[in-house]
Amino acid sequence: MTATFMAVVRRDLLLAVRQRADVANTLLFFIVVVTMVPLGVGPELNTLRTIAPGVVWVAALLAAILSLNRLFANDYADGALEQMLLTGEPLPIIVLAKSFAHWLVTGLPITLMAALLGIMFDLGVEPTAILMVSLLLGTPALSLIGAVGAGLTLGLRGGGVLISLLVLPLYVPVLIFGAGAVEAVTGGLSPQAHLMLLAALSLGTTVLAPWAIAAALRISME
Amino acid sequence: MLQTVDLECTRGERLLFAHLAFTVEAGTCLHIAGENGSGKTSLLRILCGLLSPTAGEVRWAGANIRTLREEYWQQLAYVGHLNGVKDDLTALENVRYGAAVTGRAAPVGHAREALAELALAGFDGSLARFLSQGQKRRVALARLFLAEAAKLWILDEPFTALDVRGVAVLSDLIGRHTARGGIVVLTTHQDVPLPGRVARLDLQVLEPA
Numbered sequence: 234m235t236a237t238f239m240a241v242v243r244r245d246l247l248l249a250v251r252q253r254a255d256v257a258n259t260l261l262f263f264i265v266v267v268t269m270v271p272l273g274v275g276p277e278l279n280t281l282r283t284i285a286p287g288v289v290w291v292a293a294l295l296a297a298i299l300s301l302n303r304l305f306a307n308d309y310a311d312g313a314l315e316q317m318l319l320t321g322e323p324l325p326i327i328v329l330a331k332s333f334a335h336w337l338v339t340g341l342p343i344t345l346m347a348a349l350l351g352i353m354f355d356l357g358v359e360p361t362a363i364l365m366v367s368l369l370l371g372t373p374a375l376s377l378i379g380a381v382g383a384g385l386t387l388g389l390r391g392g393g394v395l396i397s398l399l400v401l402p403l404y405v406p407v408l409i410f411g412a413g414a415v416e417a418v419t420g421g422l423s424p425q426a427h428l429m430l431l432a433a434l435s436l437g438t439t440v441l442a443p444w445a446i447a448a449a450l451r452i453s454m455e
Numbered sequence: 456m457l458q459t460v461d462l463e464c465t466r467g468e469r470l471l472f473a474h475l476a477f478t479v480e481a482g483t484c485l486h487i488a489g490e491n492g493s494g495k496t497s498l499l500r501i502l503c504g505l506l507s508p509t510a511g512e513v514r515w516a517g518a519n520i521r522t523l524r525e526e527y528w529q530q531l532a533y534v535g536h537l538n539g540v541k542d543d544l545t546a547l548e549n550v551r552y553g554a555a556v557t558g559r560a561a562p563v564g565h566a567r568e569a570l571a572e573l574a575l576a577g578f579d580g581s582l583a584r585f586l587s588q589g590q591k592r593r594v595a596l597a598r599l600f601l602a603e604a605a606k607l608w609i610l611d612e613p614f615t616a617l618d619v620r621g622v623a624v625l626s627d628l629i630g631r632h633t634a635r636g637g638i639v640v641l642t643t644h645q646d647v648p649l650p651g652r653v654a655r656l657d658l659q660v661l662e663p664a
Contacts, residue, residue, distance in 0.1 A: 240555035251543035312537025319503055321529030322558040454505055
């Protein structure tokens, strides 16, 4: 089971390396969206500091959504997904591996890039660190919840828009606690409660989402 | 032993087949024939468990495959209509990861041998996107060499895009599998002499009622 998990992760990472442009698009999109905001809002530092956590988190959600159709669509089109559904290994393990690989090429780089964006918004050291921790704890939930949506909309026409409608409302708690953690720190409070809730969301989805993704994929393949 | 009981399948509004019951004993190759649209692929997908039948059930060694699930899929190797070959992986990576995903070990040596058997020896390191249609089909079929432990092979049009030599290699492979006591269920429109014990099932296109 561990061997299958590792094999799927390695396979998806290898594919991500070979399809660099796709991965880079998502990350560039994230950076561009965040960079647009100061241009629109104006260079008032106090305003920027206040809105920074929310802006970074919203951009992270949008970038995650944008990358979701990459998750299963290619495997669906070339038949690799059929093979995955017909394995003697538990399907939830395979989809968990795929979501983990997806997180490694979207959630993790987004978390790292938040350090630069923190400087851009003049957030200060501690709020930037908390922003990164909140992203680190929250983005796994984005990949996993998104994978459920990706599984459900697989093979549908206009699936891209539908996926946003399905998944964005489910992202709301992650967004609230993620941005809330940074706001708490800048307001002089402890971000611990927010971070713990984020971790709980990610752990909860790690346990439950794979079953939902597996069921969604089986329905989509009918 | 693969058995279907009173199988019925409707796609969209159309009834493809009803009351389909047959048994495939160990060591037999079942050739499913029929015109386009007679439901061959749907039947194969039902036999795999990818599609649920409108009525009836498929049994493997006496138990419904819907309850066996992973236990059944361990025994199954399926080569569908789509090759399941990733364009951005090399031929060798495709065979190895293809096997690993299905929970079968694929040591490099073994995977190379499988490719060599299908005359792809020099293409180990080529990305699949640079392979021809027939070569991609061979990569997909190379997985069967690593799936010898799987008792049931379900092959959807396995001979498409293969050249004369490829067809010979594959029919030999099928012959060896049935001789081992395995079961092969396949569809083909080509007139390929299949070795060993072969049963034939003809599906008719049903007129809409």
